[in-house]
Amino acid sequence: MPQATDKKSHAHAPRVEGEWGMPAGILVVDDEAAIRDLLSEGLRDMGYDCAVASNGFEALDHLKRRQFSLVLSDIDMPTMDGVKLLQTVREAYPDVEVVMITGVVDVEVALRAMRMGANDYLTKPFNLEEVRLTVENALEKRRLVKENREYQRNLEAKVEERTVELVLKRREIEDLYERLQVSYETTLEALAAALDTRDTETQGHSVRVSDYTVVIARRMGVEDPELTEIRRGALLHDVGKIGISDAVLRKPGKLSPEEWIEMRKHPEIGYRILSGIKFLEKSLPIVIAHQERYDGSGYPRGLKGEEIPLGARIFAVVDTLDAMTSDRPYRRALSYETARQEIIRNSGIQFDPSVVEVFLSIPPDDWKAVHGRNPDRRDPARAS
Ligand SMILES: [Fe+2]
CATH class of the missing domain: 3.40.50.2300 (Response regulator)
Structure with missing residues (x-):
């Protein structure tokens, strides 16, 4: 009991x-x-x-x-x-x-x-x-x-709340970053367009060569962020021409040896102008090397083969393509085929053969489409 x-x-x-x-x-x-x-x-x-x-x-x-x-x-x-x-x-x-x-x-x-x-x-x-x-x-x-x-329940609720907050914040930051990038790109393109305008031979040239460069770089397996770095380098390749006098830059005839010395300074001037800009740090090698040639006969450093950064080797090919297929004050645009032959002829001399090979694998219409997006602005009005 x-x-x-x-x-x-x-x-x-x-x-x-x-x-x-x-x-x-x-x-x-x-x-x-x-x-x-x-x-x-x-x-x-x-x-x-x-x-x-x-x-x-x-x-x-x-x-x-x-x-x-x-x-x-x-x-x-x-x-x-x-x-x-x-x-x-x-x-x-x-x-x-x-x-x-x-x-x-x-x-x-x-x-x-x-x-x-x-x-x-x-x-x-x-x-x-x-x-x-x-x-x-x-x-x-x-x-x-x-x-x-x-x-436990409170903790879970808090974690969830914080997660939502973080996701929103992250989206906000991504959005800001995206807007910053866009405004940055727009600024760079405006700068490039200003340069093209001064250099009467190359209207629309900078944007086009940067687009062309991306086409080949992509085919060669380059991805972001390198792709963007290469594109910006191509876009700003001639920024150093700001430091070249009008008398030399816009001279209609052939340049004298002294004038060539001045002209050949533009890659280094460009490099100096852009160094210190964090965003462009990795694009600088293309700016300074864009006039180099595969056989080592280019300037300013006489780099050879793969000493030249890939972006600059790609740039060299598409720069020639665009120069030949765009109108110039003294001649009309040449055909794609003419440019193609010139590029083949210079493979291994001015150009990296592996880049040329990729270039040749891209149908002409693809190039025309890219050109069409950024036409030579003088085209419609200009008499032959
Ligand atoms: Fe140049």
Whole structure:
């Protein structure tokens, strides 16, 4: 028989509270009225909100009607026993802890109940101090589990919130970067167009050769960011002509040896103008090497073969293509075929044969299409 001890010493002060600071609800289930009364009275004295049921079915009825934190259930009961009740509670009320009450002979059963999800078990006869400690432990465990779950849920919500914020920020940055790039490209193209305008022979030339360069570079497997670097180098190849006097740059006839010396400075001038611009750092090798020739007879450094950066080797071929197939003040544009023959003739001399090979593999219409996007602006108005 259970012994009622310590009955008054913990009255009205449950250590563990239920929901919203209310006393925790405990459902006592036992077919023996004496035990029900002893437990419910004892628990009420401890400050818990207690209800009683005499079998599993009655207990489920109570659970349907209101919230409990803990079920304290006998195992051996008629109609629905404690093990069956435990199973049902575990499935339908995962937040409710279950403590089993068992006779000494039922320890095996009690352990089985623990494996099935009971929080603890009390062995008859028990005293109320034991009950108090067992109930407090069970409720404390429940509180920690709930707290942990709540924390987990909050954390997940926070992570999700932060993730959304980060995605938005990232998009914003990408968008800004994109706009910056576009405005940067526009500025570079405006600069190139200004240069082309001064150099009357080469209207639209810079944008076209940069497009042509990209066509071949892509075919040779170059990808971004190198592709963009090469394109910018091709676009700005002649920026150093800013430092060449009009008298030399726009001289209609042939240049004297002294004038050639001045003219040949333009790759280095271009290099100096652009160095220090972080964005263009990797395009500089093309600017300085764009007048080099594959056989080493170019300038300013007389580089040979693959000493010349790939971008500059590609540029050399398309520069000739564009120069020949665009109108000049002293002649009309030559045919693609003429340019093609000239390029073949200079393969291995002025041009890298592997670049020439790729150039030849591209259908003439592709070149015409690129040319069409950036036509020689004097074309329509200019008389032959
Ligand atoms: Fe040049």
